[in-house]
Amino acid sequence: MTPAQVRNDHHGPTAGLADGYAQANLIAVPEDWAYEVLLFTQRNPKPCPVLDVTDRGATTTVLARGADLTRDLPRYRIWQDGELVDEPTDASAYWRDDLVAFLIGCSFTFESALKQANVPLRHVEQGRNVPMYVTDRECRPAGRLHGPMVVSMRYLPADLVETARTVTARMPAVHGAPVHVGEPGALGITDLDQPDFGDRVEPHEGDVPVFWACGVTPQAAVMASKPPFAITHAPGHMFVTDVPDSAYVL
Numbered sequence: 001m002t003p004a005q006v007r008n009d010h011h012g013p014t015a016g017l018a019d020g021y022a023q024a025n026l027i028a029v030p031e032d033w034a035y036e037v038l039l040f041t042q043r044n045p046k047p048c049p050v051l052d053v054t055d056r057g058a059t060t061t062v063l064a065r066g067a068d069l070t071r072d073l074p075r076y077r078i079w080q081d082g083e084l085v086d087e088p089t090d091a092s093a094y095w096r097d098d099l100v101a102f103l104i105g106c107s108f109t110f111e112s113a114l115k116q117a118n119v120p121l122r123h124v125e126q127g128r129n130v131p132m133y134v135t136d137r138e139c140r141p142a143g144r145l146h147g148p149m150v151v152s153m154r155y156l157p158a159d160l161v162e163t164a165r166t167v168t169a170r171m172p173a174v175h176g177a178p179v180h181v182g183e184p185g186a187l188g189i190t191d192l193d194q195p196d197f198g199d200r201v202e203p204h205e206g207d208v209p210v211f212w213a214c215g216v217t218p219q220a221a222v223m224a225s226k227p228p229f230a231i232t233h234a235p236g237h238m239f240v241t242d243v244p245d246s247a248y249v250l
Helices: 003-009 031-043 107-116 158-169 217-225
Strands: 021-030 050-053 076-080 083-086 099-105 132-138 148-157 207-213 230-233 239-244
Touching: 003 239, 021 031, 021 050, 021 107, 021 217, 031 050, 031 099, 031 217, 076 217, 107 158, 148 158, 148 217, 158 207, 217 230
Parallel strands: none
Antiparallel strands: 021 099, 021 230, 021 239, 050 099, 076 083, 076 230, 132 148, 148 207
16 A cells, blocks of 8 residues: 555554555644643653654644645544543544644654564564553653653564664664563563553564554653643554655664
8 A cells, every 4th residue: 555545545553554654653732732742752752753743733744745634544532631532533523723733753664674674573464453551661751741651562583683673773763772672571561461552462482572662652641641632643543654764764
């Protein structure tokens, strides 16, 4: 599928789709919260690497000219006072003139590079959304905005972990190198079979869990900080851009 086809026709998780193109997380907040979101991303660049910030009320982005941020993600989440109130496939009825949108780098972007390095992706093989977990690592707060870091997890063969680390370290704009390898308890994760977002994935013999900082972190901050209103993507249902993933390789 091309990026435009994903944006126009797809309503499920986007891992493995539009191979070779960058994907992005979305959070849109009222203008009076936008500076705090920007500061939060600046203070927490590992989980929140910013690719674009829109003007107030804008529904377009330089990452995909002609795309509409209110309709061109597979699924959205609508938040009121930190509570999830809807998950529509079209957010245009909720969009407001005072919203500022942030597009944040996504680890799905480096998956094509991992495949080129012959690193298997179990969630793609199994047709599942990548598992994501809320950790016990608090992000650096910014004004009213605070919350824990979220991570995505991929089971990898032990002998390919260093390959994956090297490949992803070259792409800091989409989370870069892993934040942890191995024992999930070191991140405060008690059960890999019960992700907070996404799907359970089956490991192969010899696999180890590898964790990357995740752009769902702003949603954890929304739940913790309870801004009056926000729109985000549904975890794993990303905005597929027209930017080649190679543009984010150092």
